[in-house]
Amino acid sequence: MAVYTPLSTEQVREFLNHYDLGELVAFQGIAEGVENSNFLLQTTRGRFILTLFERRMDPAELPWFLELMGRLSARGLSCPQPIADRTGRTLSQLAGKPGVIVSFLPGSSQAHPDAWACRAVGRALAELHEAGKGMGARANRLGPEAWPVLLEACGDGKGGESAEFSALQAEAGQALSRLLPAWPKPEALPRGQIHADLFPDNVFFLSDAYERRLSGVIDFYFACTDFLTYDLAIVLNAWCFEEADAAESRSGGSSEGRVIFRPDKAAAVLEGYESLRPLEPAERAALPVLCQGAAMRFLLTRLYDWTHTPPDAQVTRKDPWAYAERLRHFMRLSPQAFSLPVETGLKDGGGREVKA
Amino acid sequence: MAVYTPLSTEQVREFLNHYDLGELVAFQGIAEGVENSNFLLQTTRGRFILTLFERRMDPAELPWFLELMGRLSARGLSCPQPIADRTGRTLSQLAGKPGVIVSFLPGSSQAHPDAWACRAVGRALAELHEAGKGMGARANRLGPEAWPVLLEACGDGKGGESAEFSALQAEAGQALSRLLPAWPKPEALPRGQIHADLFPDNVFFLSDAYERRLSGVIDFYFACTDFLTYDLAIVLNAWCFEEADAAESRSGGSSEGRVIFRPDKAAAVLEGYESLRPLEPAERAALPVLCQGAAMRFLLTRLYDWTHTPPDAQVTRKDPWAYAERLRHFMRLSPQAFSLPVETGLKDGGGREVKA
Numbered sequence: 001m002a003v004y005t006p007l008s009t010e011q012v013r014e015f016l017n018h019y020d021l022g023e024l025v026a027f028q029g030i031a032e033g034v035e036n037s038n039f040l041l042q043t044t045r046g047r048f049i050l051t052l053f054e055r056r057m058d059p060a061e062l063p064w065f066l067e068l069m070g071r072l073s074a075r076g077l078s079c080p081q082p083i084a085d086r087t088g089r090t091l092s093q094l095a096g097k098p099g100v101i102v103s104f105l106p107g108s109s110q111a112h113p114d115a116w117a118c119r120a121v122g123r124a125l126a127e128l129h130e131a132g133k134g135m136g137a138r139a140n141r142l143g144p145e146a147w148p149v150l151l152e153a154c155g156d157g158k159g160g161e162s163a164e165f166s167a168l169q170a171e172a173g174q175a176l177s178r179l180l181p182a183w184p185k186p187e188a189l190p191r192g193q194i195h196a197d198l199f200p201d202n203v204f205f206l207s208d209a210y211e212r213r214l215s216g217v218i219d220f221y222f223a224c225t226d227f228l229t230y231d232l233a234i235v236l237n238a239w240c241f242e243e244a245d246a247a248e249s250r251s252g253g254s255s256e257g258r259v260i261f262r263p264d265k266a267a268a269v270l271e272g273y274e275s276l277r278p279l280e281p282a283e284r285a286a287l288p289v290l291c292q293g294a295a296m297r298f299l300l301t302r303l304y305d306w307t308h309t310p311p312d313a314q315v316t317r318k319d320p321w322a323y324a325e326r327l328r329h330f331m332r333l334s335p336q337a338f339s340l341p342v343e344t345g346l347k348d349g350g351g352r353e354v355k356a
Numbered sequence: 357m358a359v360y361t362p363l364s365t366e367q368v369r370e371f372l373n374h375y376d377l378g379e380l381v382a383f384q385g386i387a388e389g390v391e392n393s394n395f396l397l398q399t400t401r402g403r404f405i406l407t408l409f410e411r412r413m414d415p416a417e418l419p420w421f422l423e424l425m426g427r428l429s430a431r432g433l434s435c436p437q438p439i440a441d442r443t444g445r446t447l448s449q450l451a452g453k454p455g456v457i458v459s460f461l462p463g464s465s466q467a468h469p470d471a472w473a474c475r476a477v478g479r480a481l482a483e484l485h486e487a488g489k490g491m492g493a494r495a496n497r498l499g500p501e502a503w504p505v506l507l508e509a510c511g512d513g514k515g516g517e518s519a520e521f522s523a524l525q526a527e528a529g530q531a532l533s534r535l536l537p538a539w540p541k542p543e544a545l546p547r548g549q550i551h552a553d554l555f556p557d558n559v560f561f562l563s564d565a566y567e568r569r570l571s572g573v574i575d576f577y578f579a580c581t582d583f584l585t586y587d588l589a590i591v592l593n594a595w596c597f598e599e600a601d602a603a604e605s606r607s608g609g610s611s612e613g614r615v616i617f618r619p620d621k622a623a624a625v626l627e628g629y630e631s632l633r634p635l636e637p638a639e640r641a642a643l644p645v646l647c648q649g650a651a652m653r654f655l656l657t658r659l660y661d662w663t664h665t666p667p668d669a670q671v672t673r674k675d676p677w678a679y680a681e682r683l684r685h686f687m688r689l690s691p692q693a694f695s696l697p698v699e700t701g702l703k704d705g706g707g708r709e710v711k712a
Contacts, residue, residue, distance in 0.1 A: 077566075112701040114470055116568060123565040209479040209631065210433075210570040212472065275565065345468035 047104035059098040078216035107204030107215035122272025132193025137225035194231035197222040233290035267342035299323035403460035415454040434572035463560030463571035478628025488549025493581035550587035553578035589646035623698035647686040655679035
């Protein structure tokens with residue numbers, strides 16, 4: 001949650017001179033995003049996003065991301081579109097970093113997505129999987145091979161002193177030793193391009209008094225090639241749990257700790273996804289294991305960041321315990337868990353029933 | 357749930373000759389609606405609804421309903437628009453009944469409206485209340501003066517034999533004797549034109565993979581002049597309870613019988629309503645009593661219909677017990693019940709937080 005590379009007005013103004021985007025009116029750093037520095041540019045021609053790529057980004061891979069975004073956009077789902085400079089290049093240099101200007105997407109993310117939003121994001125994910133067909137592959141650097149390395153590296157950090165933290169590390173290690181042998185072989189399930197980070201803050205909605213619409217998807221820089229259903233497992237982790245107190249204020253809810261699984265939201269994600277791309281039986285059966293893996297991946301990167309972020313840094317450390325709870329939830333599930341029917345409440349009432 | 361007056365193709369074809377709506381292609385009876393006969397007409401010009409008015413409708417009042425519908429439509433909220441025949445009349449005669457052709461509204465109702473739909477319908481209700489300003493009054497024939505008469509009349513029917521039914525009648529009588537003295541005096545709260553029957557089957561939504569929209573409101577033939585907040589109380593009764601098993605399949609829920617109150621949905625209705633017309637303190641304080649009254653009104657008409665509908669009639673009798681439970685729920689509430697904050701989960705997450 002930071003702007004890593006501060007820019008001066010003069011730097012931005014000079015950079016914009018290479019583009020056909022009018023004059024700079026104002027610019028501001030954007031507080032979201034943990035991987036890159038993002039700026040909102042207001043010019044005489046409109047609003048744009050300037051991204052500078054920081055760690056974990058190889059500029060040679062940028063065309064791959066841009067291709068995926070272009071394909072998805074061509075299918076009617078808005079995502080940021082790169083803007084070429086006067087020489088036709090989309091990737092430039094600014095302040096010694098690779099940078100790109102992309103179109104601004106209107107809308108805002110939902111902090112507490114409901115079942116309808118879950119269904120919409122399920123559909124958007126399937127659209128992304130269809131859009132990626134036929135593209136070259138990009139390795140998933142945070143896949144199962146990376147997990148033991150991440151866990152090991154947590155020991156180097158500063159968080160290992162507390163008993164609570166050590167217990168969490170130990171639990172992750174035990175779960176990992178059960179999970180890795182159960183992980184599907186690469187050829188066992190359909191693979192393709194996945195977003196790999198489709199959290200609620202990366203999906204925008206527009207709404208007014210009577211209307212709401214999923215208006216766009218952002219932040220493709222974790223996208224890679226992996227099991228398509230693993231992407232679905234990430235969405236189930238990210239969209240289908242509620243903080244205990246939020247759920248309780250609604251209708252009771254059977255809390256056991258900080259987060260509560262919402263089966264109706266999970267069913268809505270699947271309903272939206274399968275409206276475009278129905279799961280194969282092997283994919284459905286693998287979902288509980290893939291959900292464990294997705295919980296593990298975010299548990300481990302959060303553990304890592306927890307130990308490697310100085311407590312006084314201007315960054316909000318994300319809570320690893322919330323993902324430990326998700327992991328426990330998915331480890332309790334039977335392989336049939338996602339084959340049982342669940343009422344989403346999203347079916348239309350049928351309107352005026354016409355009598356034959 | 358019936359077509360009371362069957363029509364022949366020849367009758368409909370002849371009737372359409374008076375209109376500029378093209379040739380009849382097909383027509384079908386519509387199974388919804390308990391008061392009138394409705395037909396879907398497909399002509400070479402499009403789809404239309406033909407309504408024949410049965411009991412409880414005085415044709416002299418039709419212009420009042422049409423004015424309310426016209427005013428609401430002029431404010432941008434779709435509702436059926438009456439279509440004039442070649443002589444400029446909207447009200448005609450067919451099969452000995454007064455009849456009207458209105459525009460067809462696309463969309464379908466939601467059997468299980470979620471909090472978002474509740475917020476949208478709250479806003480639509482406020483829009484209707486604003487639209488009705490300055491219109492002449494129409495008495496509410498199913499207001500509190502009618503309730504003792506309805507209860508009395510239940511004794512004439514056939515349902516009074518069962519002990520369960522007698523107990524329900526007795527309970528309604530006791531509640532009524534507490535409720536009537538507490539009912540607000542006519543000048544105590546703002547009055548105006550109310551829909552008086554804004555149940556989920558009278559509100560249409562359109563949706564596709566990424567978008568949903570409240571697309572229209574129908575069935576204005578119970579509309580009348582009464583406390584505006586009584587209309588809100590009807591919506592709270594009709595939209596903010598779930599069948600016990602549906603709610604349980606979601607997140608636990610504290611069931612006590614057949615229906616469960618959803619405070620988040622009630623908060624969403626109020627949020628939508630107050631986005632256009634904020635409640636006065638006296639209206640908010642009166643809400644629990646008005647909600648009891650709304651539950652009483654539907655309990656009593658359902659009791660009446662239960663006893664006066666032959667068990668072998670081709671009509672689905674609506675369950676009065678579900679409204680007895682609502683009545684009990686609202687009788688337990690304190691006057692402050694609707695003044696407490698409740699999380700609807702509908703606030704946007706704020707999207708990209710821009711750093712100053």
